[in-house]
Amino acid sequence: MSKADPEATPREFLPHDHAHCVSDAMAAAESLCAESGARLTPVRRRVLEILLEGHRPMGAYDVLSRLDAEGLGSKPPVAYRALGFLVDQGLAHRIERLNAFIACPHPSGQDHVAAFLICRDCGTVAEVPSAPPPLPAGFQVEQTTIEAVGLCTACADGPAT
Amino acid sequence: MSKADPEATPREFLPHDHAHCVSDAMAAAESLCAESGARLTPVRRRVLEILLEGHRPMGAYDVLSRLDAEGLGSKPPVAYRALGFLVDQGLAHRIERLNAFIACPHPSGQDHVAAFLICRDCGTVAEVPSAPPPLPAGFQVEQTTIEAVGLCTACADGPAT
DNA sequence: CTTGAAGTGTTACTTTGTATCATGTACGGA
DNA sequence: TCCGTACATGATACAAAGTAACACTTCAAG
Structure with missing residues (x-):
């Protein structure tokens, strides 16, 4: 696996193979959860996919409306719980400035700064x-x-x- | 004026002369505003004092209830506008993690990091x-x-x- | 197959933040 | 002095973000 050059322009700001980051990150999330015993349930998995597909910070209510459209839940706690889980597992991050959440492109299980x-x-x-x-x-x-x-x-x- | 040692435990976590920090910071704020032409109106001044006296992060609505008790305003925009002004002038900071505001103990006019x-x-x-x-x-x-x-x-x- | 822990569904609510419009006030120039 | 403009305040009415609490379900370990 190639390590990113910390000096280079981050991939997010450049055109890149989007579907690829989604599938990579999902695979990484799957194996991290398998390893740690955390349960990546359907709602949680779908929320992670939504964040990865969105590829930008999304508010809890943005995520929720996607879930609702798919019949996976319509009430705020559903979204907040799934997002909380993902953040706890290091699979997503909360952007305080935006009151929003974004998927972690390279989840590692560690608390990376x-x-x-x-x-x-x-x-x-x-x-x-x-x-x-x-x-x-x-x-x-x-x-x-x-x-x-x-x-x-x-x-x-x-x-x- | 003595410069703080960046390695030492910050004053906030130690017992210290509280009234003194309030009066110092108010004086600094006055002169900064005089210099820049910004108008430190009664509401704005009082909000800054409230933050300084509180000496801890306060939510906009905490500040507002103090203002209300003193007859200086009772509606959210009053507090948010004053707080916005103080943040713009570098006299206070917003703590994103807490959705709260805190007075700057050493306002400098510069955008200090x-x-x-x-x-x-x-x-x-x-x-x-x-x-x-x-x-x-x-x-x-x-x-x-x-x-x-x-x-x-x-x-x-x-x-x- | 039971049982306890974790996850989900739902209600109802709190907290935080803003857009908008009306009104007031300081201040420089005619 | 009077006037206009820019800035500040007052107030209404919402919008957006987040959570407490409780009932019910599912999972997997013994």
């Missing part, structure tokens, strides 16, 4: 690996959120004409 | 200076959010007995 690049123009969000920021001693960090808002390459280069 | 340490036990939040995290080239960062959840020294040392 990730940063999110949020393009304010096109709405695309890229997850990039990141070191935990330097913080004072004497605070026991358990979880770190790093979110950067700005312009992706495409939007910076070709602003809406 | 700050990290927030959120104690999940006692709820105290400290603002600490931080470098922007290393991110891939090709994304034009405009604003960065860094929030760490964990345990402050006091709560890690003496867990609820």
Whole structure:
């Protein structure tokens, strides 16, 4: 498996084989859950697929309306529970700035420290690996959120004409 | 003026002269606004004081109920507008994880990159200076959010007995 | 085949945040 | 001084996001 160059433009901002990321990530999720014993039930699996297919941050209610259309659930807790599960398992992340969720393209089972690049123009969000920021001693960090808002390459280069 | 040691435990997690931070920050806010021409109106000033006195993150509706009790306004937009102004001026920050706002203890007029340490036990939040995290080239960062959840020294040392 | 833990369905509600329009107020220029 | 414009506030009415609680089902381990 090839490791991404941390300096390069994230794949999310470039044209890429979309169906491929979906199937890859689903396969990774399946095997992680099999390994850990977590139950990837139909609703949870479908929510993960929806996030992966959307390939952008989706609000809980966006996800819910997809579920509803497919007869998989129509009430907020259904969506929130599935999303909570996925976040707990590291299969999805919550983007605090957007009150939204996005599938993790490379779930690893570990608590990887990730940063999110949020393009304010096109709405695309890229997850990039990141070191935990330097913080004072004497605070026991358990979880770190790093979110950067700005312009992706495409939007910076070709602003809406 | 003494510069804080970036390695030391942040003042927020230690006993300190509270009234002093309030008056210092208010004075700094006054002079920044005078300089920039921003209008620190009564409601805005009072909201800043409320945040400073609270010395912890407060929800917009917490602030609003204080305002209401004082006859300064009772409807959500009053609070949100004042808070928006303070955030724009760099006099307060929004803590995304908490949907809450906290006064900036050392407003500078600059867009300083700050990290927030959120104690999940006692709820105290400290603002600490931080470098922007290393991110891939090709994304034009405009604003960065860094929030760490964990345990402050006091709560890690003496867990609820 | 029972039993307990985990997952789902549903009701009802709380909390958080905004769009919009009407009204007020400070302040510089005619 | 009076006026207009820009900014600030007041108020209504919603929209969006999130959760507590309870009943019921399913799964899989003993």
